[in-house]
Amino acid sequence: MNAIVPHWTAIGLLSDIPVKGSRCIKLGSTTIGIFRTAEDEVYALEDKCPHKNGPLSQGIVHDNCVTCPLHNWVISLQSGQAQGADEGSVRTYRVRIVEEEVQIDIGSAE
Ligand code: FES
Secondary structure: OOOOOOOEEEEEEHHHOOOOEEEEEEEOOEEEEEEEOOOOOEEEEEOOOOOOOOOHHHOEEEOOEEEOOOOOOEEEOOOOEEOOOOOOEOOEEEEEEEOOEEEEEOOOOO
16 A cells, blocks of 8 residues: 655745745745735645646735736635636645644645
């Protein structure tokens, strides 16, 4: 059986991420956008729009979604799924906050 073992990795402090904004980290050749909502929820998604690989981290965060800066697709921060009539999804990572430190689970991908 191949269980996916969580691998929590600290990526900075919650205060490093602007409210309704994001910051990026590099994981090997992958760029991950870390998004913070107005309600201080934090999500991690590969920084690659499912439409044409636009940089989601440069998009607008609203509700629990981000709007891609290139062609305005709306992507759910929770599921990574394109919303509305658009179809596609982007890789997501689990996030937890331990005493203000943001950690992502690089051992899991949904
Ligand atoms: S690349 Fe994101 S909407 Fe087109």
